[in-house]
Amino acid sequence: MKLIVGIGGVTNGGKTTLTNSLLKALPNCCVIHQDDFFKPQDQIAVGEDGFKQWDVLESLDMEAMLGTVRAWLSSPQKFARAHGVSIRPDAADTDILILDGFLLYSYRPMVDLYSRRYFLTVPYEECKWRRSTRNYTVPDPPGLFDGHVWPMYQKYRREMEADGVEVVYLDGMKSREELFHQVLQDIQNSLLNRSQASAPTPAHPARPQGPGLGGGHRAARPPASQPDTV
Numbered sequence: 015m016k017l018i019v020g021i022g023g024v025t026n027g028g029k030t031t032l033t034n035s036l037l038k039a040l041p042n043c044c045v046i047h048q049d050d051f052f053k054p055q056d057q058i059a060v061g062e063d064g065f066k067q068w069d070v071l072e073s074l075d076m077e078a079m080l081g082t083v084r085a086w087l088s089s090p091q092k093f094a095r096a097h098g099v100s101i102r103p104d105a106a107d108t109d110i111l112i113l114d115g116f117l118l119y120s121y122r123p124m125v126d127l128y129s130r131r132y133f134l135t136v137p138y139e140e141c142k143w144r145r146s147t148r149n150y151t152v153p154d155p156p157g158l159f160d161g162h163v164w165p166m167y168q169k170y171r172r173e174m175e176a177d178g179v180e181v182v183y184l185d186g187m188k189s190r191e192e193l194f195h196q197v198l199q200d201i202q203n204s205l206l207n208r209s210q211a212s213a214p215t216p217a218h219p220a221r222p223q224g225p226g227l228g229g230g231h232r233a234a235r236p237p238a239s240q241p242d243t244v
């Protein structure tokens with residue numbers, strides 16, 4: 015069974031930290047970081063506000079990111095081996111892909127691919143403070159957080175909610191350990207539910223998957239390519 019898990023949410027919410035812990039704990043688990051798909055600096059638009067518009071969807075090569083997700087979907091174990099993830103014989107029928115990024119649920123062609131969409135939040139003050147301690151490849155110019163980063167976070171989050179994209183909110187103010195255990199347990203429960211739902215018995219053959227963990231997007235449109243997450 016294939017499981018695509020999104021660890022999304024606000025910048026500095028703790029997405030990459032949580033992702034790295036989950037990667038070590040989950041079997042046959044690969045990762046794709048959205049940050050690896052930023053376009054080159056000279057292709058980032060400059061807004062009327064004078065800031066380079068890093069925090070908009072157009073600054074990311076989402077087609078390339080989707081292509082990488084499709085490569086995993088077509089052959090998860092080949093993808094795992096190519097990325098140095100060794101297959102655990104005790105869980106050889108479980109393949110997990112984590113997507114880590116701040117704009118995971120705003121790119122339409124990918125919204126329906128997730129089995130589970132987590133969304134980390136932290137309050138404005140905490141976010142601003144954490145961001146001030148980060149070193150990005152391109153350092154934040156003065157005023158970027160208030161002038162661009164936070165307003166774009168609010169805009170995309172509002173749109174996601176208005177579109178009815180179903181997410182599991184995570185409180186990024188919890189400790190790293192608490193978040194890790196909460197999400198690990200939740201994913202393990204999903205795996206268990208799915209394996210039970212798909213185990214055919216003579217009296218009750220396997221049912222097709224309901225809305226539970228897959229889908230969850232209000233618009234009833236067929237997904238471009240749904241992982242076989244039963």
Ligand SMILES: Nc1ncnc2c1ncn2[C@@H]1O[C@H](COP(=O)(O)OP(=O)(O)O)[C@@H](O)[C@H]1O
Pocket residue numbers: 024025026027028029030031032144147186187188189190191193
């Ligand atoms: N649960 C947490 N509580 C406090 N600080 C955290 C927590 N998780 C991550 N951090 C810290 O916040 C900063 C951003 O974490 P990171 O995982 O890189 O966030 P993101 O990938 O969402 O931008 C780092 O300094 C990290 O050590």
Ligand SMILES: NC(=O)c1ccc[n+]([C@@H]2O[C@H](COP(=O)(O)O)[C@@H](O)[C@H]2O)c1
Pocket residue numbers: 024025026029030049052068069115116150151152163
């Ligand atoms: N990785 C890069 O090339 C790069 C460059 C400039 C800004 N950023 C910042 O990265 C943030 C997204 O990453 P995090 O969610 O890990 O903070 C965005 O808010 C963006 O402003 C990244």
Ligand SMILES: [Mg+2]
Pocket residue numbers: 029030031049
């Ligand atoms: Mg990150």
